[in-house]
Structures are given as C-alpha cells and as structure tokens.
Amino acid sequence: MTDFDLAGIGIGPFNLGLAALLSSHENLSNVFLERKPAFRWHEGLILPGTTLQVPFMADLVTMADPTHRLSFLNYLAVHDRLYKFYFYENFMIPRQEYDHYCRWASQQLSACRFGEEVVDVAHESASDSFIVESRSASGGKQQYRSRNIAIGVGTAPFLPKWAQIKTLAPLMHSSEFGRRRLELSKRRRVTVIGSGQSAAECVLALLNDLTPEMVAAGASIQWITRSAGFFPMEYSKLGLEYFTPDYMRHFHRIAPVRRRAIVADQGLLYKGISFSTIGEIFDLMYDVRWADAIQA
Numbered sequence: 470m471t472d473f474d475l476a477g478i479g480i481g482p483f484n485l486g487l488a489a490l491l492s493s494h495e496n497l498s499n500v501f502l503e504r505k506p507a508f509r510w511h512e513g514l515i516l517p518g519t520t521l522q523v524p525f526m527a528d529l530v531t532m533a534d535p536t537h538r539l540s541f542l543n544y545l546a547v548h549d550r551l552y553k554f555y556f557y558e559n560f561m562i563p564r565q566e567y568d569h570y571c572r573w574a575s576q577q578l579s580a581c582r583f584g585e586e587v588v589d590v591a592h593e594s595a596s597d598s599f600i601v602e603s604r605s606a607s608g609g610k611q612q613y614r615s616r617n618i619a620i621g622v623g624t625a626p627f628l629p630k631w632a633q634i635k636t637l638a639p640l641m642h643s644s645e646f647g648r649r650r651l652e653l654s655k656r657r658r659v660t661v662i663g664s665g666q667s668a669a670e671c672v673l674a675l676l677n678d679l680t681p682e683m684v685a686a687g688a689s690i691q692w693i694t695r696s697a698g699f700f701p702m703e704y705s706k707l708g709l710e711y712f713t714p715d716y717m718r719h720f721h722r723i724a725p726v727r728r729r730a731i732v733a734d735q736g737l738l739y740k741g742i743s744f745s746t747i748g749e750i751f752d753l754m755y756d757v758r759w760a761d762a763i764q765a
Contacts, residue, residue, distance in 0.1 A: 476601045476615035477501035478587045480508060484621030485571055486529035488578050489539045500613055501578075502603050504586035508575040510568045513644040514667055516674055521567055522666060522702060522743050524560035529574055539574045547573075561745075585611065590618065643667040646674070654678040657688050664694035666702070669742040669750060676753040684757060702741030711738055 475491070477484040480503035488501045521527075530537035537543075541562070545551045554562075562570075575581045585603040593600050593614065601613045626642040634640075638656075641649060643663070653659055653675065661672050675690050692699075710716055720728065 470600075470612045470614050471500075472598075473498045473500050473613060473615040475499040475617040475619060476599065476613050477619040477621060478590070478601070479503060479620065479622035480505075480575065480581055480583070481621050481623045482510065482529065482571060484619055485575055485578075485581070486533075487619055487621075488580050489529045489537065489574055490533055492539075492578055492580065493534065493537065499580050500615075501581045501619075502585045502587050502601070502613075503581070503583045506584045506606070508568075508572040508581075508583070510571055511564070511644070513647040514670060515564045515568055516647055516650075516670060517565075519564045519670055520559075520561040520743075520745075521564060522561070525562045526560075529571065539577060541570055544570045544573055561743075643671055646671050650674060650678070657686075658691070659689075660691040660693060662693050664696045664699050664742070665740050666742050666746065668692070668694075669699070669746045673746060673750050673753070676750065676757075679757070699747065700737055700741050701744050701747055702739070703737045704744070708738070711735070 474497045477487060477499065478501075480488070480501050484501055485508065488499065491497055491499050525541045526532060528541035529539055531540045531542075542551065545554050575583075584606050586605075587601060588604050588610075589600075589602040591600045591602075592598075596614065598614050598616050599618050601615060601618070603611045603613070605611070626644045628640070628642055632640045639649070639652065646653070646667075659675055661668050661675070672690060672692050679688060679690070720731070723731070
C-alpha cells in the first residue's frame with residue numbers, strides 16, 4: 470500500500486485542475502483515480518458550435534498560477550495554435566477544444582490514473598488517514614492510504630420516474646443528445662424540458678436540423694420549463710465579483726445558515742443560458758416564423 474498526502478476520487482475539470490497545480494509541489498504526494506479509460510467531459514453535449522460559458526482564462530490553472538505549463542495558452546503553443554487563437558478573437562473557446570485541452574493535460578500528469586474505479590473508502594483511526602480501494606477494468610484491486618481526500622465525481626444524469634417508463638417515443642437525458650441527435654432529427658415532434666444551457670443547446674441543434682420541408686410537413690419543437698422564463702446567465706462585470714477570492718473569503722465568514730440562503734438565490738450565476746445561445750435560438754425562430762408568414 471502506497472501512502473499519499475492527497476487522493477482524488479474522480480477526474481473532472483476540478484480534480485484535474487487540482488492535480489495540475491499539485492504537480493508543481495514536489496513535496497506533496499498525490500494520486501487521482503478515475504473509472505473512465507481516459508478523460509472525457511460531457512461527451513453527449515460536445516456539439517459542433519458550442520462553447521464554454523466562461524473565458525479561456527478559467528482553465529485548469531491560470532487564475533491560480535498564470536505561468537503554469539498546463540495552461541490553455543501553453544496548450545495552444547504546444548499544438549502550434551497560438552496565433553490561430555489570437556486571430557479567432559473569442560474568449561469563449563469551443564467545447565471540443567476544451568475537452569481536448571483537458572485530455573492533453575491529463576496525459577502530462579503521472580498522478581492521474583484512469584481505468585480505476587474507487588469501490589471503497591474507509592477511515593483508519595491509527596494513522597488518521599483514509600484507505601482508498603480501487604478496482605481496474607480487468608478486476609485487479611489496489612489500495613492507497615491518504616491523509617486527505619478530494620471528491621470530484623460530479624453529478625449523475627437524473628431522470629424523474631415518469632421519464633423512466635418505456636414508451637414508443639424515445640425519452641432521454643440531455644447527456645445522450647449528441648449520440649442520438651440524428652435519431653431525434655427524424656422525429657416529427659420533439660419536446661425539450663428544462664431551461665438551462667444544456668436544454669438550450671439541444672433546442673438550438675434541433676432548430677438547426679429543421680428544414681423548410683420538415684416545417685411545412687408539420688415538424689415542431691416544444692420547449693417547456695417550470696421556471697418563469699428562459700433567463701440568461703448572470704455575466705455582468707459586477708456579477709462576476711462573486712467568483713473572486715476576495716468574495717469567497719468574505720462568504721465563508723458568514724454563518725452557515727445565511728450562506729445556504731444566499732446560495733439558494735444565486736441560481737443564475739451558473740444555471741442560466743448564455744446570451745449568444747439565446748440570440749441564436751431567437752434568430753432561428755424568427756426565420757421560421759417569417760417563412761410561415763409569407764407563405765400564409
């Protein structure tokens with residue numbers, strides 16, 4: 470059994486960023502375990518034309534260590550894309566490129582071990598440490614002792630009970646959309662439920678797949694939400710102050726009960742739709758309605 474200062478469970482952007490930053494500290498031993506065979510980020514929603522909702526500087530390391538070798542700018546330099554990105558003149562990078570960037574970074578980090586699923590974590594009183602047990606795809610087991618744990622498993626796709634009933638019409642979570650987009654594009658009517666960025670990107674892709682002939686034949690897309698409307702994500706300059714270290718230090722000095730109340734009212738800091746996506750959806754809907762109007 471190997472001893473570590475920190476063991477990470479799951480390798481998504483958060484734990485990958487932590488692994489990258491720790492790679493600069495040789496005095497801290499760490500290991501990060503992920504059951505997937507390689508880094509993959511939102512596989513079912515990496516659609517052509519989609520971008521991050523935050524600027525490229527919010528990569529794995531830059532805001533904590535601007536000179537780090539695993540920054541997005543260094544990734545561009547290594548792949549001979551720095552000038553192309555400069556001429557691109559867009560802070561919001563394509564999702565496909567971000568996924569590739571993270572995969573490239575993960576391949577530079579020996580602490581990141583893929584194909585190992587964590588099956589048990591137990592506390593060892595004698596050493597005041599955690600015993601982490603993992604299992605590889607071939608069935609082999611490993612144990613690690615660590616003084617600290619960083620859990621970064623993310624969330625699992627959730628379908629309410631009514632959506633788990635087998636029907637003739639397909640019911641799916643948005644995480645499957647990319648793999649089943651062609652199937653959906655052939656349906657006469659499609660309903661999208663939800664008002665976040667993922668739902669909006671599904672609606673946008675479906676609208677792009679509609680042809681005038683399909684619309685004339687009665688094809689339609691319904692977009693339903695329990696929210697009061699389809700709102701943009703908060704992205705004003707003062708609004709972004711919520712993500713600064715100064716604000717976080719202030720926030721964690723507030724009493725826990727008050728913190729929970731504050732967070733409950735901050736949904737649009739991370740749940741809204743990007744302005745660009747809202748604009749594209751409206752423009753496509755305008756084109757469809759204009760075409761209907763002149764044919765009437």
